[in-house]
Amino acid sequence: MNIEDFRDYCLLKPGVTEETPFGPETLVFKVGGKIFALTDIDTFGSVNLKCDPEFAIELREKYDYVQPGYHMNKKHWNTVLIGTGVTDEQLQEWVDHSYSLVLASLPRTVREAVAGPQE
Template sequence: MKNNIIEYCLKKKGATQEYPFGPTPLVVKVADKMFALIFEENGMALRLNLKCDPIIAENLREQHDCVRPGFHMNKKHWNSIMIDGSLPESDVFDMIDHSYDMVVKKLPKSLREAIVEMN
């Protein structure tokens, strides 16, 4: 599932990957703004940090044991999702879409328009 998650993130228009904090996490950005952090530690489930509307974030945490407040992030605006098989891949992809959309929505209009025009 890890490769599917990374591939899905990088297929987003304007998405780039970086390692600004060292060998982990993989940080996926759009217009130099983070929308996904992918942590892989030996012996632990893959952890995915995603931006989220605060109300939706709370609801997801209540509904799913694998969704927690963002690890090393603003707990109000970020969730950490433990990729342990308890969530369908489609739900994880929906959360990635939401994170990406939240970040793009906050970009200046000229950047948003440039991203929309990308192939």
């Protein structure tokens, strides 16, 4: 997966915005104003993704290319190294997981505005 495909995949999700709040080299994806993914625009060498703490440990133990979140809360964030074995399907699955975690943490009114009312 390249940066364009990653960007397109993230932007397909409801309510996602992209920003560069940490400078022009860091691309950040948010839902409801909260970050769920960030990466370096120029190199696309890694992606930081939010992760359930137990699942984060499981992934780190299973895959060498999943490490504690660089410059992030290491309990809740993983850094996935691109080009070191991670498949597009894995990356998409972990983006989905990150997005879902952040969406679920938002107030109900924000969640409904993003995803529509749940029945």
